[in-house]
Amino acid sequence: MTGFRRALAGLLLGAFLALPGAPLRAAPVPKDVLVVGQIAEPASLDPAVSTATNDFRILVNLYEGLVRYRPGTLDVEPALAERWSVSDDGLTYRFTLRPGITFHDGTPCDAQAVKFNFDRMLDKTHPAADTGPFPLAFFFAAIDRVEAPDPLTVRITLKEPFAPFLSNLAYPTGLIVSPAAVMREGRGFGRRPVGTGPFRFVEWQGSRRLTIERNPDYWGTPPKLRAVIFRPVSDPNTRAMEMLAGGLDVMVEVPADALSQFRDGDGFRVHEQAGPHLWFLILNTRHGPLQDRRVRQAVNYAIDKRAIADSLLQGTAIPAKGPIAPAFAWATDPAVTGYPYDPDKARALLKEAGAEGAKLTFYVAEGGSGMLDPVAMGTAIQANLAAVGLAVTIETYEWNSFLARVNGGLSEAADMAEMAWMTNDPDTLPYLTLRSGALPEAGGFNSGYYANPELDRLLEQARRSGDRDERGSLYRQAERIIVEDAPWAFVAHWKQNAVTTAAVRGFALEPSFFLRLDRVSKD
Amino acid sequence: MGSYILGRLAALVPVLFGLSVIVFLIMALIPGDPATAILGPYATPENVARLRQDLGLDHSLPVRYATWLGNVLTGDLGRSSSLNRPVLDEVTERFAATLVLAGAALVLASLLGLLAGILSAVRQFGLADKLVTLAVLVGISMPTFWLGLLLILVFSVRWRLLPVSGMVSIYGGGDLPDLLWHLALPAATLAIVAAGVIARLTRSAMLEVLRQDFVRTARAKGLTERRVVFGHALRAAMVTVIPVIGIQAGFVLGGAVYIETVFQWPGIGRMLVNAIATRDVLLVQGGVLVVAASYVLFNLLADILQRLLDPRIAP
Numbered sequence: 001m002t003g004f005r006r007a008l009a010g011l012l013l014g015a016f017l018a019l020p021g022a023p024l025r026a027a028p029v030p031k032d033v034l035v036v037g038q039i040a041e042p043a044s045l046d047p048a049v050s051t052a053t054n055d056f057r058i059l060v061n062l063y064e065g066l067v068r069y070r071p072g073t074l075d076v077e078p079a080l081a082e083r084w085s086v087s088d089d090g091l092t093y094r095f096t097l098r099p100g101i102t103f104h105d106g107t108p109c110d111a112q113a114v115k116f117n118f119d120r121m122l123d124k125t126h127p128a129a130d131t132g133p134f135p136l137a138f139f140f141a142a143i144d145r146v147e148a149p150d151p152l153t154v155r156i157t158l159k160e161p162f163a164p165f166l167s168n169l170a171y172p173t174g175l176i177v178s179p180a181a182v183m184r185e186g187r188g189f190g191r192r193p194v195g196t197g198p199f200r201f202v203e204w205q206g207s208r209r210l211t212i213e214r215n216p217d218y219w220g221t222p223p224k225l226r227a228v229i230f231r232p233v234s235d236p237n238t239r240a241m242e243m244l245a246g247g248l249d250v251m252v253e254v255p256a257d258a259l260s261q262f263r264d265g266d267g268f269r270v271h272e273q274a275g276p277h278l279w280f281l282i283l284n285t286r287h288g289p290l291q292d293r294r295v296r297q298a299v300n301y302a303i304d305k306r307a308i309a310d311s312l313l314q315g316t317a318i319p320a321k322g323p324i325a326p327a328f329a330w331a332t333d334p335a336v337t338g339y340p341y342d343p344d345k346a347r348a349l350l351k352e353a354g355a356e357g358a359k360l361t362f363y364v365a366e367g368g369s370g371m372l373d374p375v376a377m378g379t380a381i382q383a384n385l386a387a388v389g390l391a392v393t394i395e396t397y398e399w400n401s402f403l404a405r406v407n408g409g410l411s412e413a414a415d416m417a418e419m420a421w422m423t424n425d426p427d428t429l430p431y432l433t434l435r436s437g438a439l440p441e442a443g444g445f446n447s448g449y450y451a452n453p454e455l456d457r458l459l460e461q462a463r464r465s466g467d468r469d470e471r472g473s474l475y476r477q478a479e480r481i482i483v484e485d486a487p488w489a490f491v492a493h494w495k496q497n498a499v500t501t502a503a504v505r506g507f508a509l510e511p512s513f514f515l516r517l518d519r520v521s522k523d
Numbered sequence: 524m525g526s527y528i529l530g531r532l533a534a535l536v537p538v539l540f541g542l543s544v545i546v547f548l549i550m551a552l553i554p555g556d557p558a559t560a561i562l563g564p565y566a567t568p569e570n571v572a573r574l575r576q577d578l579g580l581d582h583s584l585p586v587r588y589a590t591w592l593g594n595v596l597t598g599d600l601g602r603s604s605s606l607n608r609p610v611l612d613e614v615t616e617r618f619a620a621t622l623v624l625a626g627a628a629l630v631l632a633s634l635l636g637l638l639a640g641i642l643s644a645v646r647q648f649g650l651a652d653k654l655v656t657l658a659v660l661v662g663i664s665m666p667t668f669w670l671g672l673l674l675i676l677v678f679s680v681r682w683r684l685l686p687v688s689g690m691v692s693i694y695g696g697g698d699l700p701d702l703l704w705h706l707a708l709p710a711a712t713l714a715i716v717a718a719g720v721i722a723r724l725t726r727s728a729m730l731e732v733l734r735q736d737f738v739r740t741a742r743a744k745g746l747t748e749r750r751v752v753f754g755h756a757l758r759a760a761m762v763t764v765i766p767v768i769g770i771q772a773g774f775v776l777g778g779a780v781y782i783e784t785v786f787q788w789p790g791i792g793r794m795l796v797n798a799i800a801t802r803d804v805l806l807v808q809g810g811v812l813v814v815a816a817s818y819v820l821f822n823l824l825a826d827i828l829q830r831l832l833d834p835r836i837a838p
Contacts, residue, residue: 029694040797043561044607051563133574135562190607206616207789209693229693233787237672242687242787245679369563400555400802407559408568443569 029249031522032226034504036515037239037248041207041232044190047175048121048134052369053422056172057252057515058230061212063175063195066095066114066154067166069512074276074327074424076166080109080176080196081154090161090466095154101219103178104200111148116179118146118156128182131189136173161464163471164425171424172514198223198518207232224506224521243268243499249522250507252498252515256314256373262499271498273509276327278320278429279372279420281362281381281489284410286449289358294349296486299416300339302346302388303381309492312380313372316497320490322483323434324426324475327493327511330468331426331475336483338490346388359391363406363417368399370420372494378418381491392416409440409447416489417447422513426475427463434487435459450487524830531823538819539812543595546811547588550804556580557604560801578604591808600809605801610809613794618813620690621790623702624782625775627710632717632775633768637757639718640725640764645752647730655722662719667778671712671785678708688787709786713778717771724767728760735759762833769825773818 029035042055047063050056060068068079078084081095101109120128121137142162147155158165168174181194193201198220199212213227231248233239240258243251244265254262254270262268283290283299290296305319321338324331350356364378365371375396382392395414397405406417423429431438436451438444455478462474483490498515500507503523510516558574575581582590594601600610643655679687685708691697692705732738733756741751780792787793791810798806 033694035693041606043605051561051565133561133577135565135570135574138565138570187607206613207787207793208690231689231693233688234793235784235787238675238688238785238787241672241675241680245683245687247687247689247693397554398800400560400800401553403563404555404559440568 029229030226031503032224034225034228034517034520034522035247035249036228036230036517037233037242037251038230039232039236039239039253040234042210042230045193045201045204046131046190047172047177047195048117048137049132049190050172051135053513056513058210058212059172059175059193060197060514061199061228061517062193062197062201063172063177064197065169065171065174065176066097067170067174069170069424069510069514071508071510071516074167074511076170079170080114084166086466090163090464091158093156093158093165095156097152097154098219099152101196102217103181103194103196104215104217105178105181105194107178107180108151109176109178109196110151111154112151113179114154114176115146115148116182117176118143120182121173128179131182131187136171139168139171139173161466163463163465164427167425170512199228202227221518223518225517228517246501249504250498250500252496254497254499256316259314259316259497259499267502269500269502269504269507271500271507271509272316272495273497273511274318274325274327274493274495275422275511275513276325276424277370277420277422277494277496277513278323278325278490279317279370279377279418279492279494280320280323281491282406282410282417282419282448283487283489284415284448285451285487287410287412288415289353289355289360290415292353292355293485294353295355295358296489297339298346298349298353298355298388299385299390300486300489301342301349302390303339303384303489303491304341305491306341308377308380312376313492315495317372317492317494320492322479322490323430323488324479325423325493328426328475330472331479333476333479336479338483339486343384343388350389356389357391359393360385360415361413362392362394363402363410363414364394364396365402365418366396366398368402368420370422370494371399371418372420372492374418377491381489406447407440407445409449419447420494424512426471427459430455430478430482431459431463434482448487450485452481452485455481524827527830528823528827531826535816535819539816542815543592543808543812544588546808547584547591547804550799550802550807551584553802555802557802557804560803561604591805601805603798603803603806605798605803605806610805613806614791614809614813617789617791617794617810618817620788621776621779621783621792622817623690624706624709624713624788624790625772625779627706628713628717628775628779629768629772631710631714632721632771635714635718636721637725637764639722641729641752641757643722644726644729644733652726655726659719659722662715663723665715667712667716668781668785670715671709671782674708674712675785688785690789709782709788712786713775713782716778717775720771720774721764721768725760725764728763729756732756732759758832762829765829765832766822766825769822772821772825776814776818776821 038054040054042058043052044050047059064079066081067076070077080097082098084093084095086093103109118140119126121134122143142158144157144159178194182189185192191204198215198218200215202211202213204210210230211227214223233242236255239251242248262270283296285291309317309319322336365374378394382394385392410417421429433445434450435456438446439449440447458474458478462471465471496509496513498509505521506519557578558571562570603610603613606613639655643652646652675687678685686705690705691701738756741755779790783790783793795810
């Protein structure tokens with residue numbers, strides 16, 4: 001019996017001793033190491049495989065592409081290629097590489113290496129073709145062939161002129177990986193990345209942390225930080241508290257509720273940056289009441305976009321006026337006013353269309369990439385539409401189930417569905433989602449079945465034009481048609497945000513939603 | 524005893540087999556698959572079809588199950604589609620973290636629960652009893668994730684005594700004190716509900732035992748009250764309490780899912796949630812098998828302990 005008592009006492013004593021025995025603070029993180037709170041563990045650090053913004057934030061520090069976005073813009077500037085030229089017919093791109101650049105594994109980053117990268121994604125018979133899947137390879141579907149006439153020259157020939165090509169090269173899918181490392185690691189490359197960027201990979205400890213460090217052989221200005229630790233903290237409340245408690249130097253995707261706390265609090269700096277994002281409703285133009293354009297316009301007028309952006313999303317978004325994000329200033333017409341909140345006008349349009357009291361089924365997502373606060377937004381929209389006499393039934397689905405339902409087309413099952421896209425060129429979104437050639441039956445994302453030959457023509461012409469002014473004018477024409485026809489309800493553009501401690505210097509969010517840390521330092 | 528344990532372990536095989544079939548079927552029934560999850564918004568039917576073929580999802584369900592089962596029998600749990608690493612590596616790493624958390628929580632819950640239960644039984648209807656009963660009621664009714672956030676706010680954000688999240692310090696650290704320091708809040712949060720249940724049961728078991736003749740005899744012999752309570756009554760009461768602790772082990776493992784999310788503990792609960800969201804069938808299978816097996820083993824352990832304590836059950 002005393003044995004039992006002694007065991008109990010021992011356990012108790014042990015428990016009490018263990019806690020005070022623990023340190024009250026861990027070793028402080030040095031000033032040249034930055035801790036970044038991410039929203040999740042990355043899925044893959046292979047840029048050809050990755051599709052997530054969360055991964056891109058790490059990728060752009062490890063790798064470089066032929067070109068990159070100039071800081072603060074979506075315009076391209078030289079990166080691995082120090083210059084390039086485009087043939088008059090817009091079909092041949094000739095890139096001259098910077099000499100002497102090596103990957104982190106010491107192998108040369110030459111024209112053959114660049115060729116390897118594109119062939120790997122596009123040629124099914126390539127020796128590294130099985131190291132995929134490459135979900136965004138279609139960004140480079142226009143490529144006919146890539147040649148390396150000499151070690152510093154890359155010649156890319158397109159099947160047809162494709163204006164967004166340079167912009168796509170600056171996207172993470174165009175980041176250049178080490179061929180030797182891919183051949184060595186196979187599918188495991190995504191967990192042992194090797195690039196040419198200002199930082200190189202150190203370790204990836206499961207869901208705990210991922211560390212990168214300064215690349216001592218970097219060709220450009222070396223980063224000020226010695227290392228960056230990315231910490232996945234998937235619960236947004238915990239992430240905010242970790243920031244408040246001093247466990248993070250930088251936190252991305254701050255929940256709207258927590259933002260004011262950091263705005264008012266000393267010692268923190270809030271960063272915001274609107275980007276090429278659109279949150280919209282796909283409206284079913286083939287079945288049900290929304291076939292009538294007036295009903296679609298009524299839905300647009302009925303939604304109080306200002307209240308959603310300012311109150312519901314607490315200023316983390318701005319109201320949308322049309323399909324093209326203001327981040328593409330050269331491709332959008334500031335005079336387009338879209339659909340200001342006007343329930344009376346909505347009622348009048350519904351009356352005119354004889355659609356008063358129409359019943360609508362509305363697919364709402366529970367979460368998902370770029371979807372902001374989809375359930376609350378869906379509920380607000382339902383209330384807005386009820387106010388003008390539309391009876392909306394919400395069906396909520398978990399993100400993957402949602403995508404499986406929506407991407408195949410809304411068919412007769414639903415009249416509206418939430419959706420959000422982030423893109424790098426004004427071409428991408430309308431080309432993939434509003435063309436008659438992109439209907440679900442043709443394998444595209446036009447889930448609301450909108451078809452307009454005039455729009456098809458404008459979009460095709462715009463992606464073939466090599467002149468940005470001409471492209472801009474074509475997109476502005478397309479914008480007017482899309483706004484007028486209202487195949488979507490245009491709701492909001494997300495302002496991405498981040499919080500840093502006051503000690504963090506040189507930090508800026510990019511319109512591309514990437515997170516470049518090579519100029520960041522800590523006081 | 525040996526044959527009893529072997530028999531119970533053998534019974535684990537059909538349980539795990541049945542479970543794996545059910546998990547496989549459920550994962551096949553919910554919409555979306557690893558291909559749509561990987562492709563996300565870019566999941567065109569064409570892309571999905573190609574990727575499904577890549578991932579071997581184009582085979583029929585029975586064929587996929589048979590392939591999986593064959594691999595498992597040779598010790599290969601497959602490769603996670605979302606993490607692109609062997610399921611076994613991920614599951615082992617994650618389960619170790621959960622075991623640490625759940626184990627600490629269970630020990631804490633048992634200690635707190637037993638002490639509170641004994642105290643309130645010995646002082647039945649006294650102030651201590653009333654306080655314990657109230658505390659137990661509050662503990663049982665409290666949503667664990669909310670309690671977790673509350674504790675973080677007080678202990679980590681306001682007082683900065685304990686870390687907000689994680690299992691070891693992000694920089695340096697990694698030794699045992701560092702682990703215990705990180706363990707304190709999540710283990711305490713997780714232990715509170717289980718402690719309530721154990722306290723309630725200990726109280727009623729003790730009350731019953733304390734009224735029995737052998738306790739009166741012990742007191743008549745002149746033993747101190749402490750020896751009567753801890754030496755005689757508690758041992759008899761433990762026979763009833765231990766199986767419940769075994770069942771609580773299951774609840775603690777289940778509750779770990781919430782706690783791991785709130786405290787960002789890199790355990791198997793969080794892994795399973797992510798695996799389901801990304802339709803990572805093999806990872807879900809591997810995780811569920813390990814959790815289920817450990818649940819059964821915990822209960823077996825409780826039964827063995829009970830047999831050791833109670834000569835009437837032992838063979």
